[in-house]
Amino acid sequence: MSDMNTAMVEKYRNSFLSEVEANVEEGEWVKMCMQCGVCSGSCPFGPYWDHPPQELFMMIRAGKREAVLSSESMWMCTSCYNCIARCPRGLPITHIMHGLAHYAKRLGLAPKNQQTMKFASIFWDNLTKKGRVNELQLGLKLYFMNGFVEGIKTALCMKEMGMSMLMTKRMSPMEYFGGHSIKDTKGLHAILKKAREIEEAKAKQF
Amino acid sequence: MAKKEYSFYPGCSSQKAASASNYQTSVNSMCDVLDVQLNEIPDWNCCAASIGYAGGGELPRLAMSARNMALSEQAHPDQDIVATCAACWLATKETQERLHNDGGLMEETNKALAEGGLTVKADQNIRHMVEVLIEDFGYDALGKHVTRPLEGIKIAGYVGCQTNRPFGIDGESFENPKYLDKLVETLGADPVNNYDRKVSCCGGALAFSEPEKSQALIKDIIEAAYDGGADMIVTPCPVCQLNVEAYQGQINKKYNTKFDIPVVYYSTLMSVAYGKSYKESGLDGQMIKAKQLDAIAKK
Numbered sequence: 001m002s003d004m005n006t007a008m009v010e011k012y013r014n015s016f017l018s019e020v021e022a023n024v025e026e027g028e029w030v031k032m033c034m035q036c037g038v039c040s041g042s043c044p045f046g047p048y049w050d051h052p053p054q055e056l057f058m059m060i061r062a063g064k065r066e067a068v069l070s071s072e073s074m075w076m077c078t079s080c081y082n083c084i085a086r087c088p089r090g091l092p093i094t095h096i097m098h099g100l101a102h103y104a105k106r107l108g109l110a111p112k113n114q115q116t117m118k119f120a121s122i123f124w125d126n127l128t129k130k131g132r133v134n135e136l137q138l139g140l141k142l143y144f145m146n147g148f149v150e151g152i153k154t155a156l157c158m159k160e161m162g163m164s165m166l167m168t169k170r171m172s173p174m175e176y177f178g179g180h181s182i183k184d185t186k187g188l189h190a191i192l193k194k195a196r197e198i199e200e201a202k203a204k205q206f
Numbered sequence: 207m208a209k210k211e212y213s214f215y216p217g218c219s220s221q222k223a224a225s226a227s228n229y230q231t232s233v234n235s236m237c238d239v240l241d242v243q244l245n246e247i248p249d250w251n252c253c254a255a256s257i258g259y260a261g262g263g264e265l266p267r268l269a270m271s272a273r274n275m276a277l278s279e280q281a282h283p284d285q286d287i288v289a290t291c292a293a294c295w296l297a298t299k300e301t302q303e304r305l306h307n308d309g310g311l312m313e314e315t316n317k318a319l320a321e322g323g324l325t326v327k328a329d330q331n332i333r334h335m336v337e338v339l340i341e342d343f344g345y346d347a348l349g350k351h352v353t354r355p356l357e358g359i360k361i362a363g364y365v366g367c368q369t370n371r372p373f374g375i376d377g378e379s380f381e382n383p384k385y386l387d388k389l390v391e392t393l394g395a396d397p398v399n400n401y402d403r404k405v406s407c408c409g410g411a412l413a414f415s416e417p418e419k420s421q422a423l424i425k426d427i428i429e430a431a432y433d434g435g436a437d438m439i440v441t442p443c444p445v446c447q448l449n450v451e452a453y454q455g456q457i458n459k460k461y462n463t464k465f466d467i468p469v470v471y472y473s474t475l476m477s478v479a480y481g482k483s484y485k486e487s488g489l490d491g492q493m494i495k496a497k498q499l500d501a502i503a504k505k
Contacts (some may be wrong), residue, residue: 076416079411116411116412119415124260168493189321196263
């Protein structure tokens with residue numbers, strides 16, 4: 001368990017809802033859910049959620065901290081925004097799911113082998129390094145994110161698609177050696193560092 | 207008509223030899239005919255897309271889009287920001303909304319931006335290219351440039367998610383937006399009516415991390431297009447385009463289907479109908495060749 005997790009358990013002993021409101025992106029909306037379930041019915045990955053969004057919201061109110069934060073559920077969000085478009089109460093459900101997933105990861109409570117978590121983390125590291133996504137390096141890293149043997153299997157499975165992309169000039173092997181970048185990476189990194197600092201300082205205030 | 211100028215945010219996938227470089231090619235050709243000048247935001251960065259959430263917290267993600275807006279304000283203060291990618295458009299628009307409506311975020315974001323010598327007001331309009339076409343031109347004006355009508359081609363208008371929700375195009379519904387169908391008609395082709403996967407999700411970025419679940423969604427999107435008698439699918443989104451085109455081989459193996467349907471951008475259709483060549487229309491970027499369009503473009 002991470003230090004941050006221990007600190008948060010100590011601080012919010014009796015109210016997981018308050019913890020979510022203070023620390024999760026758009027978390028202050030959770031209490032507005034009226035349990036109609038339209039979000040769950042509208043989700044393209046609906047059948048794969050252990051706990052669909054409205055259930056997560058009720059679990060948060062019921063203080064089921066461990067069960068919520070260690071769940072695979074919110075990692076099933078495809079960011080299609082169907083739930084947001086249809087929620088009669090206007091909850092930004094997509095963002096709350098992203099927020100819960102991010103918070104669970106920061107606390108070290110997200111399932112260790114969660115595939116979307118791995119992918120999303122690799123994606124963020126890839127894009128922040130040079131300010132722009134390097135699709136080739138992103139792809140290669142993805143293939144091998146579950147180890148070498150799995151990587152070879154994935155690469156073989158994706159071989160035809162990769163070849164088509166090369167043939168149509170929608171992928172370039174040259175991207176492996178550097179590739180697209182913004183000019184002011186130094187400035188961008190300074191901005192991101194500051195943004196992180198501000199966010200962390202805020203989390204400590206609550 | 208006078209030349210129209212916009213502050214352009216192309217996005218990562220549109221770059222040279224990237225997955226939607228063919229989109230950019232056709233957008234350039236389309237804009238050439240429409241006398242639109244796209245002024246690229248200098249040194250723009252990635253928007254972090256939706257899937258950036260695991261690594262980046264709220265403020266770092268907003269800072270990414272805020273930096274783009276700040277650079278746009280400096281370089282092209284009097285122009286609307288226009289994006290061609292659904293995710294770029296959405297992330298930038300969402301950032302603008304949050305900066306203006308969530309107490310304190312504007313100040314915090316500017317504190318972060320100051321480290322890079324920038325400051326943001328976030329008051330430029332942020333628009334999708336489709337909005338520019340519909341609102342600044344309109345179907346009639348767009349139709350006037352058609353020199354080679356796409357006669358006899360039936361096209362399923364696949365709008366997808368992020369160009370449609372949560373913002374969408376003004377005057378269109380979330381459940382059944384009609385603009386792609388109207389555009390298809392404007393170009394002389396036939397839209398698939400009642401295409402019931404029009405606003406369904408292709409899995410987005412989860413096509414990588416949850417391939418089986420996503421491919422099941424993609425299969426339904428393609429099947430519904432075939433059911434409507436479509437020769438091809440048209441979309442405004444680079445992720446939709448890639449997912450629906452590129453995975454057909456894998457889906458065929460898994461489900462024993464025989465999918466072989468081209469997936470093109472609205473700008474591909476427009477470039478061809480506007481008389482642009484095979485290459486200028488980005489048709490060489492099709493992994494599944496759009497043979498009917500090839501034939502018209504090579505005429």
